[in-house]
Amino acid sequence: MAAAEPPPPTGMGFLGLLSFRRSATAVASFDPAQDDELQVLDALQAHVADRLAALSHQPPLLSLAFLSKLLDALLSSDDAFRDVLGIGPVAAALSRPPADRLAADLLDRTVKTLDILNASPTSASPGAGCGLGLALYTMSSVLVFSMWALVAAVPCQDRASAATNPPVAPPKQVQWAAPMSALQERISDEWRKKDKKGSSSGSAATGLLAEMQAVERAARELSSVLEEVAEEEEEEQLVMGVSAERAHDVVERAEALAAACRALEEGLAPLERQVRTVFHRVVASRGEVVRIMEHSTRSNSSATANAAAASGSGAPPHHHSF
The missing domain is CATH 1.20.5 (Single alpha-helices involved in coiled-coils or other helix-helix interfaces)
Structure with missing residues (x-):
């Protein structure tokens, strides 16, 4: 006799779905192709966790070397994210709920990122409890954290206040939450100390670089x-x-x-080049997400029409559990 299928947890929400993604229900519908797709989705989480953990051991905090490694982590995370977008079923799901809302949020944050790179982060809930939703939330969070760290290091006049407001801490269950939260707390502590010192001396805070x-x-x-x-x-x-x-x-x-002025000047030149590289990459990635969403919308509309025409044929369509 087949084993009884376990009921889904009640009030599961996003965090529950994270742990439920590889449940007995998912295993029951296992196929090798889908397992490869899940591995690509999981690889993004592991990559972000590893790169942020490496940054946690980078002294001193918010140096030019730290910012360079942070931007490099952003670029490599974008590479891993593009691998996710290259998965056919994932791309097809980009314009469907709940991933469409997170995709729209990512597009909005890329605009804010380009604004910061060219010269506050808004909080977002990782409401999609699926692999694609988590991938979108991950890339969005990496963008926000990276730009917040840049503003904290060298605040612009109209964004200095943003440095005192760290991004919303990610859910503890995500693989990269601990290193990102630890870095946010360390940067916030350093900013509070400098801000307090600046207030007592009457001088404005000039950044943590x-x-x-x-x-x-x-x-x-x-x-x-x-x-x-x-x-x-x-x-x-x-x-x-x-x-x-x-x-x-x-x-x-x-x-x-x-000597201090020379070190600053010599270090800023390569960082400026890296910032330009990140700017162009974010533009390209945003364009790729928009292109995939538009293609997915057209494909879904066509599939819906075909399904309606063949509604009497019987076999239900197969959907990947992203």
Whole structure:
């Protein structure tokens, strides 16, 4: 006698569906082609989790090297996402509920991403409890996190407030939630510390970019030494001028400031090139999603018409459990 099929959990929602995706019901309808498709969907989750975990061990946080690795992770995640879009049944499902809503949200976020790259993230619920929905939510979340980190590192005048508002934390059940949440918390902590320090000193926060902070630090130290020298000259009314020791201090601080400025300038050039690459990739990916959605809509309309015409033939259509 065949084993009884387990009932689906009640009130399952998105998180329940994540764990239920490979249930006995799914196994009962298993076929090798669909298993290959699920492997591509799962590969995106594993890839994002691995790249974010690697970033968690990258010191210092929000340095030029960190941002470069983050943008590289965004590009490679986009490659994995395009592999998902290349799956026929997945592409066909892109214009159907519930994936259509998440696809529209992804398109909206790509526009915001292009705006940031060319010069706040809105919260979204991963409401589609399916492999395609999770893939769309994953790519959308990676985009939002990457752009938020860029704004936190080098805030624009009209987006400085966005740096204080981290993206909504992803559900704990997704594979990449822990490393992304940990990075968000670390960046938020650093921003709060800098914002508090800026408020107490009366200066505006200028971003968390490590190399930029090194320039600020060197400039403060040089300014402090120059003020001390001026005070000493005034108090002692030195006739012979600045002592050799004080002159050495001034030269040393000035050289440190020059070195910090060179490191910032030399590091920004390759990062700017990488930002342009990401910009063009996001444009291309958005165009690909739009193209697939339009094609899927036309195909679904045609399939619906054919199904209505053949409604008396009997065999129900097969749908993949994405």
